[in-house]
Amino acid sequence: MSSNRKLMVMPGDGIGPEVMNETLRLLDWLAKYKNINFDTIERDVGGKSYDLHGTPLTDEALSDALECDAVLFGAVGGPKYDDLDFELKPERGLLTLRKELDLFANLRPAIVFPPLVEASTLKPEVVEGLDIMILRELTGGVYFAEPRGIDIMPDGSKKGYDTNLYTTPEIERIGRVAFDLAKKRNNKVTSVEKANVMLSGVLWREVITELHKKEGNNIELEHMFADNCAMQLVRAPKQFDVIVCDNLFGDMLSDCAAMLTGSLGMLPSASLGAPNKDGIRKAMYEPVHGSAPDITGKGVANPLAQILSFTMMLRYSFDYNQEADLIENAVSEALSSGARTPDLGGGSKNVSTTEMMDLVINSMNNYR
Numbered sequence: 239m240s241s242n243r244k245l246m247v248m249p250g251d252g253i254g255p256e257v258m259n260e261t262l263r264l265l266d267w268l269a270k271y272k273n274i275n276f277d278t279i280e281r282d283v284g285g286k287s288y289d290l291h292g293t294p295l296t297d298e299a300l301s302d303a304l305e306c307d308a309v310l311f312g313a314v315g316g317p318k319y320d321d322l323d324f325e326l327k328p329e330r331g332l333l334t335l336r337k338e339l340d341l342f343a344n345l346r347p348a349i350v351f352p353p354l355v356e357a358s359t360l361k362p363e364v365v366e367g368l369d370i371m372i373l374r375e376l377t378g379g380v381y382f383a384e385p386r387g388i389d390i391m392p393d394g395s396k397k398g399y400d401t402n403l404y405t406t407p408e409i410e411r412i413g414r415v416a417f418d419l420a421k422k423r424n425n426k427v428t429s430v431e432k433a434n435v436m437l438s439g440v441l442w443r444e445v446i447t448e449l450h451k452k453e454g455n456n457i458e459l460e461h462m463f464a465d466n467c468a469m470q471l472v473r474a475p476k477q478f479d480v481i482v483c484d485n486l487f488g489d490m491l492s493d494c495a496a497m498l499t500g501s502l503g504m505l506p507s508a509s510l511g512a513p514n515k516d517g518i519r520k521a522m523y524e525p526v527h528g529s530a531p532d533i534t535g536k537g538v539a540n541p542l543a544q545i546l547s548f549t550m551m552l553r554y555s556f557d558y559n560q561e562a563d564l565i566e567n568a569v570s571e572a573l574s575s576g577a578r579t580p581d582l583g584g585g586s587k588n589v590s591t592t593e594m595m596d597l598v599i600n601s602m603n604n605y606r
């Protein structure tokens with residue numbers, strides 16, 4: 239197979255390989271019916287990489303990722319790795335990929351598919367028609383900034399500390415992505431921080447405000463404290479369009495938004511870098527859910543977040559919008575049939591990971 243589209247596949251740990259294997263069936267379908275081909279390379283990451291190579295991400299895997307147009311990622315982690323040194327934990331492989339690829343913009347849509355309105359814990363009228371985008375800054379802030387550590391005090395006790403640090407350029411570039419997204423959606427951006435108690439939040443608000451004056455024509459901008467945003471997400475989520483926030487708050491708020499949709503198993507994400515001279519961005523696509531070791535190997539994992547991450551890849555890295563629409567419509571039809579993996583509940587029939595993918599493929603076949 240010859241193609242300029244280079245895709246790295248990193249299934250990872252737990253249910254990662256299970257949902258990835260099903261999602262990769264889409265590659266065969268696209269090649270057969272749409273003449274869209276990818277050159278793929280698979281590499282270990284996370285716990286599996288540690289088991290085989292003694293590190294959550296090898297230099298070779300990172301080098302290969304840098305050469306690819308996009309990375310399709312599964313999930314990492316598990317209780318067997320809890321006692322590892324911090325830098326050897328599976329999650330460090332994911333964080334290293336984000337940092338080295340400079341994937342600073344994390345897009346996490348929260349969309350309620352009509353068949354899943356009842357799956358949300360909120361009232362149907364609160365979530366019906368919900369379509370919001372949470373934009374999380376991904377390579378700065380408290381997860382990466384120095385100093386950080388655990389020190390022994392003179393009295394023998396310990397202190398642990400992290401640093402939440404952002405620079406003007408870091409805030410500006412994530413702000414630009416937020417405004418660009420809003421222009422393609424409903425022209426509203428909610429910038430989230432804690433400027434009332436954190437100086438990094440004060441700077442965040444100042445920079446976003448100035449950027450909006452210069453580049454945010456016809457876009458409504460509002461500022462909101464992070465704790466209030468969490469409350470508003472479960473009170474009246476449809477007030478939002480694009481929410482932009484730092485690494486820590488984005489991590490929390492996107493998981494909160496996930497449950498508006500009924501399950502973490504429904505939430506995809508895209509992590510994008512800055513465009514190069516040709517306008518091409520490095521990118522990684524992954525489901526929001528974790529490795530779910532409690533259901534690993536049982537064949538009941540929900541593959542839809544991985545599938546929807548694949549459709550985000552088609553859109554943002556390869557401009558295959560029609561094909562992405564086709565797959566997303568097939569997902570909606572599969573859910574409309576009453577099929578549900580256990581995490582979703584409800585519906586008229588419980589299905590396995592493979593059976594859910596079968597339904598998606600069958601729906602796609604109706605539109606090929």
